[in-house]
Amino acid sequence: METLRHLVVLVHLIGFATLFGAWVVQAFGGKREFTRLMNIGLAIAAVAGLALAAPWGLAEGVEMNYAKIGTKLVILLIIGALLGIGTGRQRKSGSVPAAMFWLVGILTLANAGIAVLW
Numbered sequence: 001m002e003t004l005r006h007l008v009v010l011v012h013l014i015g016f017a018t019l020f021g022a023w024v025v026q027a028f029g030g031k032r033e034f035t036r037l038m039n040i041g042l043a044i045a046a047v048a049g050l051a052l053a054a055p056w057g058l059a060e061g062v063e064m065n066y067a068k069i070g071t072k073l074v075i076l077l078i079i080g081a082l083l084g085i086g087t088g089r090q091r092k093s094g095s096v097p098a099a100m101f102w103l104v105g106i107l108t109l110a111n112a113g114i115a116v117l118w
């Protein structure tokens with residue numbers, strides 16, 4: 001079970017890498033737009049993250065930090081809302097408001113930071 005949990009963590013990291021990588025491409029040298037890959041990365045991170053939110057396959061003595069998991073879930077929902085609203089604006093006006101674009105990158109990095117540092 002522990003190995004299976006590590007595999008789900010790997011999938012979770014693939015979601016994070018896809019979301020953050022797609023954002024970095026757009027932020028540095030790209031058109032600073034939201035792309036489909038960002039939504040796909042977020043969905044992968046969300047599904048794997050929710051699977052990891054349950055206490056299974058943990059090494060002995062390891063306890064779950066539900067405050068941390070809850071915070072990450074709230075941040076993920078905000079990122080999802082920004083991507084949804086921003087993509088709508090992008091379709092209408094051709095561009096994403098700069099604040100929305102940068103917030104998605106900052107909040108994604110914040111979630112990874114919380115995962116590693118909290």
Ligand code: HEM
Pocket residue numbers: 005009012013016019042045046048049050052053069070072073076079108109111112115116
């Ligand atoms: C954009 C959203 C997210 C990002 C960027 C992200 C990032 C990460 C990263 C980098 C790790 C690895 C940390 C480590 O191995 O020490 C991790 C682990 C974890 N994440 Fe997330 N995460 C996100 C969303 C979520 C959500 C929504 C949940 C749950 C509701 C969640 C639950 C977890 C759990 C429980 C672990 C620990 C896995 C373990 O060691 O057993 N994550 N996350």
